[in-house]
Amino acid sequence: MTGTRGYHHGDLRRALLTAAVSVIEESGPGALSLRDLARRAGVSHAAPAHHFGDKAGLLTALAAEGFDLLAEALGGAEDLLDSGVAYVDFAVRHRAHFEVMFRPDLYRADADDVAAARRRAGDALHAGVAGLPQGRPTAEDPQGDALAAWSIVHGFATLWLAGALPERVGDDPRAAAREVIRRLFPEE
Amino acid sequence: MTGTRGYHHGDLRRALLTAAVSVIEESGPGALSLRDLARRAGVSHAAPAHHFGDKAGLLTALAAEGFDLLAEALGGAEDLLDSGVAYVDFAVRHRAHFEVMFRPDLYRADADDVAAARRRAGDALHAGVAGLPQGRPTAEDPQGDALAAWSIVHGFATLWLAGALPERVGDDPRAAAREVIRRLFPEE
DNA sequence: GTGGCATCTTGTCAATGGCAAGATAGGATC
DNA sequence: GATCCTATCTTGCCATTGACAAGATGCCAC
Numbered sequence: 001m002t003g004t005r006g007y008h009h010g011d012l013r014r015a016l017l018t019a020a021v022s023v024i025e026e027s028g029p030g031a032l033s034l035r036d037l038a039r040r041a042g043v044s045h046a047a048p049a050h051h052f053g054d055k056a057g058l059l060t061a062l063a064a065e066g067f068d069l070l071a072e073a074l075g076g077a078e079d080l081l082d083s084g085v086a087y088v089d090f091a092v093r094h095r096a097h098f099e100v101m102f103r104p105d106l107y108r109a110d111a112d113d114v115a116a117a118r119r120r121a122g123d124a125l126h127a128g129v130a131g132l133p134q135g136r137p138t139a140e141d142p143q144g145d146a147l148a149a150w151s152i153v154h155g156f157a158t159l160w161l162a163g164a165l166p167e168r169v170g171d172d173p174r175a176a177a178r179e180v181i182r183r184l185f186p187e188e
Numbered sequence: 189m190t191g192t193r194g195y196h197h198g199d200l201r202r203a204l205l206t207a208a209v210s211v212i213e214e215s216g217p218g219a220l221s222l223r224d225l226a227r228r229a230g231v232s233h234a235a236p237a238h239h240f241g242d243k244a245g246l247l248t249a250l251a252a253e254g255f256d257l258l259a260e261a262l263g264g265a266e267d268l269l270d271s272g273v274a275y276v277d278f279a280v281r282h283r284a285h286f287e288v289m290f291r292p293d294l295y296r297a298d299a300d301d302v303a304a305a306r307r308r309a310g311d312a313l314h315a316g317v318a319g320l321p322q323g324r325p326t327a328e329d330p331q332g333d334a335l336a337a338w339s340i341v342h343g344f345a346t347l348w349l350a351g352a353l354p355e356r357v358g359d360d361p362r363a364a365a366r367e368v369i370r371r372l373f374p375e376e
Numbered sequence: 377g378t379g380g381c382a383t384c385t386t387g388t389c390a391a392t393g394g395c396a397a398g399a400t401a402g403g404a405t406c
Numbered sequence: 407g408a409t410c411c412t413a414t415c416t417t418g419c420c421a422t423t424g425a426c427a428a429g430a431t432g433c434c435a436c
Binding site: 231233238 | 383384385386
Binding site: 029030031105106144148152153154158159162163165168169176183184 | 215216217218219290291292293294297325326331332333335336338339340341342343344345346347350351352353356357364367368371372374
């Protein structure tokens with residue numbers, strides 16, 4: 001499929017992004033090297049520059065893709081609990097994307113495609129909070145609810161990925177996340 | 189003070205750590221260069237290696253110092269709300285330390301001094317949760333409460349530092365954090 | 377004052393990011 | 407079918423960096 005034969009690669013852009021995900025998942029974004037990605041794809045060391053300009057360009061593309069994947073993952077959620085679990089699940093399953101997305105010093109966060117994708121993900125996140133029951137004590141401030149919900153799932157996901165959580169939390173991020181989110185919205 | 193005169197620097201180790209904090213606060217850990225730190229301190233490019241071995245060694249020292257500072261900051265808190273606000277306040281005021289602490293791919297997280305400091309910070313964090321009233325619905329699982337509290341303050345702090353929060357949240361991290369934490373433990 | 381150790385320097389090497397200039401492929405146009 | 411044209415990829419190069427080795431210098435104990 002990838003058509004590695006011949007002078008042209010076939011789909012070098014995708015191959016580089018995929019290789020980048022592998023490297024970041026194994027060793028973090030700091031270990032990323034354009035030349036290493038080029039070697040993995042079997043092309044010359046300067047080939048990546050054509051598709052992404054520079055390293056920040058590649059990570060910008062990765063971040064945009066990540067926000068789109070996140071919006072998609074959140075879109076399938078039924079209620080707020082589902083939505084929160086989906087957020088954590090996304091972070092664990094797309095660890096490389098997630099790590100880059102929230103590290104704006106690594107890429108050009110003001111790029112158009114990233115901003116648009118980020119907005120889509122933000123909308124999907126707020127949609128979950130809109131489904132909360134109205135009798136709640138903080139119902140007059142749904143944006144505060146959204147911020148609290150985002151904070152708790154983002155914090156849990158980040159701590160999970162950093163390996164900072166104690167072993168007793170277990171090895172099932174979805175189940176553990178559910179328990180944590182329940183404490184924020186117990187009436188649901 | 190720093191006694192820059194003469195062959196010996198005076199306190200090169202401290203000077204390098206301080207310079208590292210400046211660089212990370214401005215441009216993130218990825219922009220850190222041992223040679224740049226050496227230039228800022230007015231020493232040769234190989235001087236840092238004597239004190240820290242390599243780049244990961246310097247960041248290991250920074251992480252250990254960070255966990256100690258965090259333990260100290262949490263120690264002064266009166267109740268759980270105070271403790272949470274102190275966590276966020278620490279992250280904002282010691283942004284560089286915080287960013288390194290939870291990025292284990294940057295340093296040697298299994299180093300003895302880091303592990304000890306991390307334990308001190310964890311104890312200080314759990315001490316806050318122990319002060320919760322007993323009649324709560326989740327009182328039978330204080331460790332779950334601690335995990336939820338840690339998640340929400342860590343998430344808020346991380347999102348704040350990443351610049352991911354909307355402008356409407358304001359520019360006072362302590363006040364905004366208080367509102368978020370209140371939603372997790374409303375009865376307090 | 378002498379030996380010993382911590383501290384710092386100079387010199388070097390491989391790897392990296394980024395730029396410039398050139399080569400090749402695959403169409404589009406005539 | 408010949409020619410142009412553009413996207414794609416290559417080779418070559420340079421400054422910077424991290425890491426290592428070997429040597430120089432200052433300070434302190436004895």
